Amino acid sequence: RSLARDLRLALAQGEFELYYQPQSRLTDNLTIGYEALIRWHHPTRGLIPPAEFIPIAEETGLIVQIGEWVLRQACATAASWAEPYRIAVNLSPVQFSHGALPETVHAILVETGLSPKRLELEVTESLLISDPDTALHILRRLKGLGVSIAMDDFGTGYSSLSTLQSFPFDKIKIDRSFLDKLGKHRKAASIIRAVLALGRSLEIPVLAEGIETKAHLDFLRQEGCDEAQGYFLGRPMPVGMMFPQAAAGV
Ligand code: G
Numbered sequence: 418r419s420l421a422r423d424l425r426l427a428l429a430q431g432e433f434e435l436y437y438q439p440q441s442r443l444t445d446n447l448t449i450g451y452e453a454l455i456r457w458h459h460p461t462r463g464l465i466p467p468a469e470f471i472p473i474a475e476e477t478g479l480i481v482q483i484g485e486w487v488l489r490q491a492c493a494t495a496a497s498w499a500e501p502y503r504i505a506v507n508l509s510p511v512q513f514s515h516g517a518l519p520e521t522v523h524a525i526l527v528e529t530g531l532s533p534k535r536l537e538l539e540v541t542e543s544l545l546i547s548d549p550d551t552a553l554h555i556l557r558r559l560k561g562l563g564v565s566i567a568m569d570d571f572g573t574g575y576s577s578l579s580t581l582q583s584f585p586f587d588k589i590k591i592d593r594s595f596l597d598k599l600g601k602h603r604k605a606a607s608i609i610r611a612v613l614a615l616g617r618s619l620e621i622p623v624l625a626e627g628i629e630t631k632a633h634l635d636f637l638r639q640e641g642c643d644e645a646q647g648y649f650l651g652r653p654m655p656v657g658m659m660f661p662q663a664a665a666g667v
Pocket residue numbers: 453454455466467468471484487507508509653
């Protein structure tokens with residue numbers, strides 16, 4: 418059986434789950450939000466990571482339905498939290514070219530009662546390659562709903578700077594490959610500092626991804642990075658493991 422065939426059934430069979438990874442503010446170390454990350458519990462192959470099935474979902478167009486499920490699930494879950502954490506949701510470029518994304522997002526916000534201020538949509542610059550005018554138009558309509566838009570995986574594409582010029586992004590997420598190289602490649606620190614300076618001069622907050630050590634955290638705090646996310650601060654986890662005190666009724 419092919420993964421593509423199985424993927425077609427996965428939604429109806431309830432095989433997807435969202436994990437949530439904390440995002441911290443570096444000035445006071447507080448968790449201020451969570452990124453929703455999809456997981457697929459395949460009935461025979463076990464847990465399949467998104468890197469393996471999102472491309473198939475994009476090729477088959479199934480990402481439109483799956484993405485809508487992710488949005489609804491993430492917003493409903495965040496709306497149920499006792500604290501008003503921000504919730505970050507990844508969007509595929511395919512979701513911008515099919516269906517009515519702003520209408521879908523609006524309907525889900527109304528349905529779940531989540532304040533638009535708490536929703537952050539993550540897009541990659543690849544969104545602005547094939548049909549930038551349409552993508553920018555839809556991004557503006559999404560922003561008009563009151564949600565914020567983050568540029569994900571910043572620095573890995575080839576048009577990052579022009580992309581920042583064409584749209585008022587609310588956040589820059591530095592790709593985790595840069596922190597991974599910190600301490601290994603002499604230039605990594607310079608590149609991270611340059612992105613932080615760029616964020617400051619454009620007045621766009623910067624979140625660094627892939628914090629795996631205390632040294633990463635110390636470096637970012639010293640350099641004035643706004644927010645951070647990574648295994649050192651918290652792994653992506655199922656909703657049942659997020660607030661153990663609340664779950665235990667404490
Ligand atoms: O969670 P993990 O690190 O394995 O995610 C791998 C990739 O899958 C990341 O690039 C992430 O952005 C992407 N991804 C995770 N969840 C979603 C989702 O709900 N929708 C989309 N489009 N991509 C996702």
